[in-house]
Amino acid sequence: MSELYAVRMDVALPPDMDPAAKAELLAREKAYSQQWQRSGHWRSIWRCVGEYANLSIFEVEGNAQLHDILWGLPLFPHMRMTITPLAQHPSDIAAG
Amino acid sequence: MSELYAVRMDVALPPDMDPAAKAELLAREKAYSQQWQRSGHWRSIWRCVGEYANLSIFEVEGNAQLHDILWGLPLFPHMRMTITPLAQHPSDIAAG
Amino acid sequence: MSELYAVRMDVALPPDMDPAAKAELLAREKAYSQQWQRSGHWRSIWRCVGEYANLSIFEVEGNAQLHDILWGLPLFPHMRMTITPLAQHPSDIAAG
Amino acid sequence: MSELYAVRMDVALPPDMDPAAKAELLAREKAYSQQWQRSGHWRSIWRCVGEYANLSIFEVEGNAQLHDILWGLPLFPHMRMTITPLAQHPSDIAAG
Amino acid sequence: MSELYAVRMDVALPPDMDPAAKAELLAREKAYSQQWQRSGHWRSIWRCVGEYANLSIFEVEGNAQLHDILWGLPLFPHMRMTITPLAQHPSDIAAG
Amino acid sequence: MSELYAVRMDVALPPDMDPAAKAELLAREKAYSQQWQRSGHWRSIWRCVGEYANLSIFEVEGNAQLHDILWGLPLFPHMRMTITPLAQHPSDIAAG
Amino acid sequence: MSELYAVRMDVALPPDMDPAAKAELLAREKAYSQQWQRSGHWRSIWRCVGEYANLSIFEVEGNAQLHDILWGLPLFPHMRMTITPLAQHPSDIAAG
Amino acid sequence: MSELYAVRMDVALPPDMDPAAKAELLAREKAYSQQWQRSGHWRSIWRCVGEYANLSIFEVEGNAQLHDILWGLPLFPHMRMTITPLAQHPSDIAAG
Amino acid sequence: MSELYAVRMDVALPPDMDPAAKAELLAREKAYSQQWQRSGHWRSIWRCVGEYANLSIFEVEGNAQLHDILWGLPLFPHMRMTITPLAQHPSDIAAG
C-alpha cells in the first residue's frame, strides 16, 4: 500500500555558518533529495516563492518510512516540518 | 507562461444548512472542480486526512486566473484559503 | 501494514441545539465510536480534563481508512481535528 | 490512585553541540526513558512523524510524580512540553 | 492524595440570550460554584479584571474529579477552559 | 489597600550557562522569593507541572510594588511574564 | 493611592442588530464613558485608526474599581478587553 | 503634509445575507471606494489572490482622515482591518 | 498638524551583554527618551508592570517623524515594536 503526505520544510541556517561547511551540507542535501526523487518516494518538490522553504509530496509505504526519510535529511536539524497526511479527494477525476 | 500555486481550502458550512440545498451546493462544487481538473488547470486535489479541507495544486496563466477560478467556487463563501506561490526547486530532478 | 495516529477532537455544539436532537446525536456518536473501538481500530479514547475534547489513538490500514472513520463521525461537522501521524520511537522498550 | 497524562515533547538541540556530548546525552535520555517505561509509569512513547518530537502517555500517582519524571529528563533543558491531563471517556468501551 | 490545578474559565454568552433564562443560569452557576467552594474542592476563585473570566484553584482527588466538577458547571457549554496541573514549588516556604 | 495579581513566569536559561554561576543564580532566586513569601506579598507559588514555569499569586500595595518585586528577581532577564490583575469574584463565598 | 492601566477595547456588534436598539446602546455607552471621564477615572480615550476599537488610560483606586467600571460598560458583552497594568517608567521626566 | 498607509481589509459577509441587500451593499461599497480613488486619497487597491480581501495604499492628511474614510466604508461592519503606517524607505530611488 | 500614536516597545537584551556596555547603552537610551519627552513629542511613557516593556504615546508631525524618533533609539536593535495610529474618539469629552 502506498500513502501520500504533504510536507512543508522551513529552513533556518545559523547566520555564522562556515561557507565551506554550508556548501558541503547543501550538496549532501541535494544528493539525498534526488536519490529519493529517483526512487519515486519524493514525488514533487517546489520552492515556496520568496522563502527558504519547500513544499513536497511524498508517496511512501507509510508513517515509518516517511519519518525515516525526513529524519535522514542532512538539513533536518535546521528544519521546521509541517506534515499533512493526504487521501484521495472524492472530487478527484482520477477517483473514477 | 504557466505558474504553479499550492492552495489549501478549509471548509466550514453553517451547521443548520438545509440538506437539499447542501447536496445541490456540493454537487455544483464537484462539477466545477472537475471541469478545471479536466482543463489541466487544477492539477491535483487531495483530501487533508480527518479534516474538511483539501490541498490542491494549480497550474494557471498567473495570479488573475488563479483568483478567478477560486472566486468562482460554489463553496468559496464558506472557505478559508491559504495561497502559496510555487517555483521550481533547484533540487528537483526535473530541473535538468 | 498497520499505521498509528493521534487525533485530538475539539467539540463545539451550537448553544441552541434541541435537547432531543442533541441526545440522539450523542447516542449515535457513542455507538459509532464503540463499534470502531471493538474492531480494534480506535485503540484508545481519553477525555481531555475540563474540556469538551478527547485525545484518541487510531490503528488503521493507513491515511484513507483514518479519514473514512473520522469523516463518518456523527459529531464530525461540530469538531475541529488535530491529526498527528505516529511511528515507533527508538527509545520504546518494545522496539527490541 | 493512578492518573493519566498525555505529554508532547518537542526537542531543540543547539546546532553546534559537540557530537560526543550529544551522543552521551541521548544515551542517558534513552536509558532514563526506558527505566520509567519498565516501571510502568511511561506507558507509551511514539515518534511524531517527521519531527524531533514525541507523544507520550504517562500513568503516575499524580501531578507531583509526573513533574519529577519530566524534570529529571536529561533532555529537559532542550524541550518544550505540552501537558494534557486525561480522564476516562464516557464512550470508552472499558468504562463498563 | 490531593491534587492542585489552576483553571482559567473564559465565558462567552450568546448576545441574544433571554434575560430571565440568563439570570436563572447565572444563579445556578453561583450556587454550584459555592457548593464546591464550601466542600473545600474549589479553593479560590478570582475575577480576571476587565474580562468575563475567572482564575480558580482546585484541590481535588485527581484528574477525574476535576473533570466532573468542571463538566457539571451550568455555564460549561459557554466556557473556554485552560487547565494547568500544579505541583509544590521547590522555593515554596511551605516545602520545608 | 491590597491588590491581587496572578503571575505566570516561564524561565529559559541559556543552554551553555556555567554550572556554578547557574547554581548561584538559582540560590539567589530562591532566597529572594522566600523573603517576599515570608513578608506575605508572594502569597502562593506553584510549579506548572512538566514545565520550567511557575504560577504565583501576589498581594501587594499596587502596580508599582508588583513591578519592583518582579523586576528584582535574579532570574528576571531569563523570564517571560504573564500578568493578570485579579479582583474579588461575586461567586466567592468570602464575598459575604 | 491611584493606579494606572491601559485598556484596549475591541468591539464586535452582531451584524443584524436592530438600528434603534443599536443607537440607544451607543448613546448609553457614550454617556457612561463621559461620566467616568468627567470624574477623572477615564483619563484618555483614543480611537485605534481604522478599527472598531479604542485605547484608553484609566486612573483608578485599583483592580476592583477598574473591573467595576469596565463591567458596567453598556457595550461590555460585545467587547474583547486587553488589560495592561502600568507603573511609572524610570525614564519618565516626571519621575524626578 | 500627506501621509501613507497600507491597509489590508478582510471581508466576512454573513452566509445567509439576502442577495438583493448584498448586491446593493456591494454597489455602494464600489461607488464609495471609487470616489476616494478619484480624489487621489485611495491610491491603490489590489485583490489578494484567492481571498475575499484587498490590499490598499492610502495617501491622506493623516490618522484622522484615514479613520474617517475607513469607518465610512459600507462594508466596514463586515471587515477586519490591518493598518500599517508607511514612511519613505532610505533605499527608495525616489528618495534622492 | 500633529498626529498621535501608541507604541509598545518590548526589550530583549542579549543575556551575556557586558555590564559596562549595558549601563552605557541604557544611559544613552534614557537621555534620548528624555530629550524627546522635553520637546513634547514623547508625551507619555509607562512601564508595563512585570515586563521589560513600555507603553508610550507620541505626538509628532506624522509617520516620518515617528519613524525617525524610534529608529534613533539606542535600544532599537533590541526592541520589538507594536505601532497603533490614534485618532480622536467620538466619546472623548474633549471632542466638544
Place this chain on the structure above:
Amino acid sequence: MSELYAVRMDVALPPDMDPAAKAELLAREKAYSQQWQRSGHWRSIWRCVGEYANLSIFEVEGNAQLHDILWGLPLFPHMRMTITPLAQHPSDIAAG
C-alpha cells in the same frame, strides 16, 4: 505577462554583527534594491513605521522571477518574508 505581488520583509540582524561588515552588507542591499527599482520590477518600497521592515510591490514575469529577485537579496538570510500575490480589484478605477 506581468504579475504583481506584495512582499513584507522583516529584518533581524545578529546583535553582535561587526559594524564594518554590517555597513558593507547594507550598502550592497541598497544597491541591489535600487537596480531592481530602476528596471521597473521593484515598483514600490516603503518603510513600515517604527519597525526594521519594509512593504514592497513587485511587478515581475511571474513566480520564478520574484523568487530569484528575493533570494538574491544580500539581507535575505536575515529576513522573514510574507508574500501576497495580487490581482486587479474589480473596484479599481483603472479596471475600466
